[in-house]
Amino acid sequence: MYTHRIKSGHLRGIIAPNKLIIIPLLIRHFFSHLQDMNTIIIEEYSPGWQQAFTQLESVYRSRLGSYVVGIEHVGSTSVEGLPAKPVLDIDLIVEERHLLQPVITVLEGLGYQHVGDMGIPGREAFRRSSAHIPLDKDSKSWPAHNLYVCIAGSTSLKN
Numbered sequence: 001m002y003t004h005r006i007k008s009g010h011l012r013g014i015i016a017p018n019k020l021i022i023i024p025l026l027i028r029h030f031f032s033h034l035q036d037m038n039t040i041i042i043e044e045y046s047p048g049w050q051q052a053f054t055q056l057e058s059v060y061r062s063r064l065g066s067y068v069v070g071i072e073h074v075g076s077t078s079v080e081g082l083p084a085k086p087v088l089d090i091d092l093i094v095e096e097r098h099l100l101q102p103v104i105t106v107l108e109g110l111g112y113q114h115v116g117d118m119g120i121p122g123r124e125a126f127r128r129s130s131a132h133i134p135l136d137k138d139s140k141s142w143p144a145h146n147l148y149v150c151i152a153g154s155t156s157l158k159n
Contacts (some may be wrong), residue, residue: 044088049077052143053088059134060092063110066088068092069152088145091123095152100124103149109132112147122154 002044053073060071075089076082094103104114104124112126126147132139150157 013052040085042083044083045079045081046086049073049084049086049088049143050080052145053090055080056088056090056134056145059110059136060090063106063134064092064103066108067094067099069095075146086144088143090145090147091157092147092149093152093157094149097151100149100151107134107147107149120156122151123156124149 002026025077033095040044056072057073060068070091070093072078072093073088074091075087076084077086077088092103094100107126108114112128115125115127116129117123118125128142128145128147130140131144148156
C-alpha cells in the first residue's frame with residue numbers, strides 16, 4: 001500500500017488508496033470547539049431546587065395576583081430524588097387567552113423578555129438576560145430557570 005502524508009494547519013492525515021484517515025488530533029480539535037456549546041450538565045437532586053421554586057413562586061404570586069390560577073414547578077427538577085439539569089421549569093397558568101397580554105406586561109416589568117410560543121400553541125415562553133431576573137428590591141441572583149405562561153386546559157399544559 002502506498003501512503004502520502006499531508007499537512008495543512010491542523011489538518012493532518014494519511015492518504016491511502018481510496019481512503020482518507022484523519023488522526024484523532026484533528027477530531028479532538030474540531031469537537032473541542034463544540035463541546036462547550038453542547039455540554040449538558042446533570043446534577044444529583046437538590047432540595048434547593050424546590051426552595052428556589054418556592055421563592056420564585058412568591059414573586060410571581062405577589063406581582064401577578066389574580067391573573068394566574070396556578071404556578072407549577074414542572075420538569076425533572078420537580079421530581080424529588082431525580083438527577084436533572086439544574087434548570088427549573090416553571091409554568092404560570094392563566095384561565096383565558098385574553099389574560100396573556102396583562103401577564104406578559106407584568107413579566108416584562110420584572111425584566112423577562114417575551115419570546116413567543118416557540119411553535120407550541122397555548123404556551124408563551126420568556127427569557128432572562130441576567131441572573132438578577134426577576135428583578136426585585138434586593139437585586140437577588142436567581143437560579144437558572146425557564147418560564148412559560150400556559151393557558152388552562154391547553155395541550156402544552158397537559159403534556
